[in-house]
Amino acid sequence: MLIDSHTHIYLPEFEDDFSEMVQRAHSVGVQYFLMPNVDVETIAQMHRAQDRLPDNAFPMMGLHPCSVKDDFEDQLEEIKRHLFMPVRKYWAVGEIGIDLYWDKSTLDIQIKAFEIQIEWAKALKLPIVIHVRDAFDEVFEVLDRVNDDRLRGVFHCFTGTKDQAQQIIDYGSFKLGIGGVVTFKNGKIDQFIDEIDLTHLILETDAPYLAPVPHRGKRNEPAYTALVAQKLAECYQKDSDEIIRVTTQNCIDLFKLNLPNHEEDPTAHPDFMDD
Numbered sequence: 001m002l003i004d005s006h007t008h009i010y011l012p013e014f015e016d017d018f019s020e021m022v023q024r025a026h027s028v029g030v031q032y033f034l035m036p037n038v039d040v041e042t043i044a045q046m047h048r049a050q051d052r053l054p055d056n057a058f059p060m061m062g063l064h065p066c067s068v069k070d071d072f073e074d075q076l077e078e079i080k081r082h083l084f085m086p087v088r089k090y091w092a093v094g095e096i097g098i099d100l101y102w103d104k105s106t107l108d109i110q111i112k113a114f115e116i117q118i119e120w121a122k123a124l125k126l127p128i129v130i131h132v133r134d135a136f137d138e139v140f141e142v143l144d145r146v147n148d149d150r151l152r153g154v155f156h157c158f159t160g161t162k163d164q165a166q167q168i169i170d171y172g173s174f175k176l177g178i179g180g181v182v183t184f185k186n187g188k189i190d191q192f193i194d195e196i197d198l199t200h201l202i203l204e205t206d207a208p209y210l211a212p213v214p215h216r217g218k219r220n221e222p223a224y225t226a227l228v229a230q231k232l233a234e235c236y237q238k239d240s241d242e243i244i245r246v247t248t249q250n251c252i253d254l255f256k257l258n259l260p261n262h263e264e265d266p267t268a269h270p271d272f273m274d275d
Helices: 018-027 040-052 072-084 107-124 136-146 162-170 222-236 240-255
Strands: 002-004 030-035 057-059 093-099 128-133 153-155 174-178 201-203
Touching (some): 002 222, 002 240, 018 222, 030 222, 040 057, 040 072, 072 107, 093 136, 107 136, 128 136, 174 240, 201 240, 222 240
Parallel strands (some): 002 030, 030 057, 093 128, 128 153, 174 201
């Protein structure tokens, strides 16, 4: 069983073939979908997708850093209302973080929005899903200030260096979200990923973005989580089933998912570095 831990299947890119997309995912073992929110405008879309997949889709709630604009405080008020007076359950605060690729001028308010949402996650005992682009140092500065035993989460779509991966792991309760980038020739993380214990990884697509090889440049979709698992199997020189078993359990543990007919595999957390 596979879980796509980060997918935007509620976006318009999937309107025309939503059911077929889900069938393709299920056919390769991707049974569950974790959906990060982007901003106030995407909330209703995300809810509709969950209503279509009530047993398989798990929504999150947060304000994406690229959506942090002059009206961010108003947006945060609406996000907060959904989190603290929920009509439905949310499984994480996300996606949140800092993105300096598109706009460096909003750094101060991005940091403010990030820190506010981190505190909400602590209060609600929820994990955070971090988006970081061209901003690892800035994100680390925030986490150095706020990290404590109430904070856990994932650096989604990890594209950093080995040293940055280790710094994330050293925080104690954070996973690395591995997606299509691990299959890219210029992605670089495939050069060192096998030096990181599998217990620190979860799988994702970030669909409809960042499709793995051989679909790079096309629309991504949850079924391609299986291709990420295959690439990791090559990197670790392990069987794909072993990769899937460990990373799926990591995801269940991080998000505290209650999945029907799932019992924790006692062999899901071996020490892969001793082989």
